Structures are given as C-alpha cells and as structure tokens.
C-alpha cells in the first residue's frame with residue numbers, strides 16, 4: 001500500500017508530538033502511593049512475641065575503602081567459619097564483591113550471627129539466615145519506575161556549582177564530567193558561559209526517588225566548541241558514549257588510573273632515587289593517595305601478573321592487546337578475583353593504593369609501555385576506544401534518535 005505524501009508527513013508530525021508529550025509526562029514526578037496500601041505499624045507490633053531470655057543485637061556497618069568481608073569479620077570478632085558458610089550459600093558469591101559505601105546489617109543472638117543483610121544498592125539486597133549448620137540466602141531485586149529527566153545549565157564558576165543549582169547529584173555531575181574528560185579538562189578549560197544539557201534516567205520506588213540512572217545523552221559547549229555524547233550499549237551490554245557519527249568519546253586508556261591527591265614523582269629518565277641517592281630513571285608516575293584508594297584498570301585488557309616482589313611490593317601487570325602494557329606497583333591489596341589470566345574492563349577496580357615494596361609512603365607507581373618502551377602516561381598519545389562498527393551504525397542512529405531529540409528540545413525550551 002502506498003500512502004500519499006501528506007499522510008506520511010502527518011504521521012511523522014503526530015509521532016513526534018506524541019513522543020514529546022509522552023516524554024514530558026514521563027518527566028512528571030510520580031504521585032505519592034496510596035496510603036491505604038501501607039500497613040499500619042501498630043497492627044504489626046500487636047502480634048505479641050514470647051518474652052525470651054536471649055539477647056539480640058543488631059549492628060549496622062557501612063563498608064569503607066579497602067575493607068573486605070574477612071577484615072570486617074575480624075574487626076567485630078565474628079567467627080571465620082560463619083564467613084565461610086555465608087559464602088557457600090546460594091547467593092554467597094555476592095559477598096565477595098562488596099564495595100565502599102554499601103551497607104551490611106548483622107543480627108546476633110547470644111553473640112551468634114543469625115542473620116546478615118547486604119544492601120548492594122537501594123534496589124538490590126541479599127538476606128542470609130542461619131539454618132542449622134548452614135546459611136539460607138535470598139536475593140531481592142526491586143524494579144524501579146524509570147523517568148526521563150532533562151536539564152540545561154550555564155556555568156558561571158564551575159560545572160559542580162552549576163549542576164548543584166539545578167539539583168543534580170554530585171555523582172551524576174561526576175559521571176557527566178567523565179563522559180567528556182577526554183576532550184575537556186574540567187579544571188583548566190572551563191569558562192563562564194559554557195553550557196551543558198543532559199538527559200538521564202531517574203529511578204523511583206513507591207513514588208520516592210532512589211537514585212539517578214544512566215545518562216542517555218549529553219552536550220557540552222566549551223569556549224564555543226560543542227561536544228555531544230550519546231549512550232549506546234554494545235554486545236556485552238556495556239554502556240559507552242559516542243559522538244553522533246559513532247566515534248567513541250573514550251580513549252583506550254585513562255590518563256591516571258585513580259583519584260589522586262598529587263603527583264609525588266613525575267616521569268623522569270634521569271631521576272635521583274630518593275632511597276638510593278643514585279641516578280635511577282623513574283619510568284612511571286607516582287600518584288600520592290591514601291592507603292586503600294581504589295586503583296582502576298586504565299584500559300580493557302588481561303591481567304598477566306598479580307604478585308609480589310621485594311621492590312615492587314604487591315603489583316599488577318595488564319596487557320592490552322599486542323602493543324600496550326600497564327603496571328601498577330606498591331598496592332596494599334588486590335581487588336577481589338583479580339589474578340593472572342583475569343580479563344578486566346577500563347575503570348574496573350583492580351587493587352588498592354598502599355606502600356608495599358620500596359616506597360616512602362602510600363602511592364601508586366604507574367607505568368605505561370608502548371611496544372615494550374616506557375612512555376609518559378600523562379603526555380603519550382592515547383588511541384581511541386573502538387567506534388561503532390559500520391554494520392551497527394544504522395541501529396545506533398535509530399536507538400539514539402529519541403535522546404538526541406530530547407537534548408535539542410531542552411535547549412530551545414530553556415532559551416525562551
């Protein structure tokens with residue numbers, strides 16, 4: 001069937017109008033849930049429990065940087081056998097990848113651990129309950145309502161201040177900055193009048209916002225130069241950001257594989273070594289940071305060494321394809337499941353800053369090698385991460401179209 005041209009235009013106009021309308025409905029904060037659905041507290045406590053002699057103690061713990069479940073058990077004097085039994089339960093593997101700021105809640109009866117709740121995030125939690133000589137476990141996955149939000153701001157002082165004045169969380173602003181970090185230095189390059197727009201998901205549970213979801217599209221206009229980033233998930237379901245023509249926003253390597261306080265020693269082929277007082281080239285960069293600071297894989301690759309020597313302390317070597325190798329020295333610890341042969345993704349935590357080996361204080365010594373030759377990781381030319389393959393380009397344009405439209409509509413809306 002052949003539709004007359006005017007009909008096709010009409011359909012397009014209707015579709016666009018509908019999409020915009022639908023999205024603006026999306027944007028409306030959800031209504032408070034019906035109060036009658038919430039059970040009354042006193043109706044629950046009316047159930048009388050038999051008075052028992054046993055003493056129950058609940059302990060809440062927020063995981064700190066560098067902690068493992070084993071170190072937490074040791075700190076509170078809990079039984080190592082319970083830790084073992086917990087990890088052997090159905091969802092026990094989840095306990096092996098705990099992360100700073102996540103929450104644990106221990107329930108003890110007469111000093112015996114009878115229950116552990118592990119809240120990985122506001123939407124995902126695990127419950128472990130003692131059942132004779134083992135632990136039963138269950139996983140709770142909450143499905144949030146997703147709403148799209150659009151924001152547009154103009155910078156007067158800093159991106160953080162401008163974002164905060166729009167009500168954006170620090171975490172979201174940081175993720176926004178990370179998308180453009182390869183093109184814009186958010187400390188040195190920012191000028192008053194720089195503009196940004198952002199389209200992101202907001203996750204709600206029972207009418208209450210629990211967290212920000214993914215950033216789906218973003219623009220940044222820096223000193224008159226415009227950058228646009230569109231989120232697109234590749235085959236292994238990892239969200240990456242691309243220019244509208246499908247070029248990756250990322251470089252294949254991070255400039256610095258951690259959040260550091262300062263550079264304590266630069267790349268220097270003719271440096272006098274602080275401990276040995278002789279000329280020993282410094283073939284990496286030393287980043288001073290507190291012990292326990294997470295260290296990231298600077299690019300996708302495979303761990304080819306995770307071991308310990310007298311000089312290097314605990315160290316990791318990652319191979320990234322044929323040409324590139326990165327090294328991370330003086331770690332206090334390796335991250336969970338990091339060992340020889342393990343594949344890692346850019347930005348994944350591989351270990352923690354320490355001062356093992358020949359180190360005068362806690363720092364990361366980071367090396368970047370190209371074809372076996374040490375390069376300065378702060379100035380070396382970094383290759384781009386993979387672009388959208390030509391056979392996926394059409395799908396990419398199709399999938400990102402709505403978000404691009406939203407991004408553009410936001411700008412025109414704020415100008416008038």
Ligand SMILES: [Zn+2]
Nearest residue numbers: 284285286365
């Ligand atoms: Zn060093």
